[in-house]
Amino acid sequence: MNNLNRDLLVLFNQELMSPQAIEHEVGLLHELLYDVERIDNLVTAHEVINLNKYIVTNKYKDVREVLKQTELRPFIFLNNKN
Template structure:
């Protein structure tokens, strides 16, 4: 796994962590971020609102198709489901 260069603030209940515990926490966080930041997770977490056709598009393959288009149409919005 090739972790990205990012700033992390790790809060723990312990007052101090030794180097091995800190590296383990960072490795677990990087693994979690790698899974969450994938494009599949992005397509699942978003939906497309097409005001032109008055449609809400939630099907994964259609959301993926619309978001990968080069020429985006006006009044087509990406909305996060959260």
Template sequence: MKTGNRDLLVLTKYEVPDPIAMEHEVTLLNNLLFTVENLHTFCIVNEIIDVNRYKIIQKPYRIQQMIRERSIKPFVFIFNKN
């Protein structure tokens, strides 16, 4: 499994954390984030608002197409559904 190179801030309730427990926690977080962070999930939780055409694009394959375009027109926004 590929481990991503990322910066994580892990807050604990213990003043001096156990290094083995902290390493285990970071490994679990990396595994969780590896399964969740992908293009398909990104396209499901976001939508594109095109103000030029007055359209909201929600289909994942259309979002992928628009993200991969080299030049994006002004007033086209990626909007998180949350």
């Protein structure tokens, strides 16, 4: 697993945890985020609402195409199903 360069703000009570324990917790958090941020999991958890065509779709191909776009067209929304 690659260590991604990301900025995380993690608040711990330093009096209760040693630096090694904090590093361990941050490592576990990185593993969790690595699994959650996979494209397959994102596609499963979202649907596309297209108000231009008045459709709501959760088809794998359609959601994946929208997730790959850097900027969404007007009135096309990504909705988290959770």
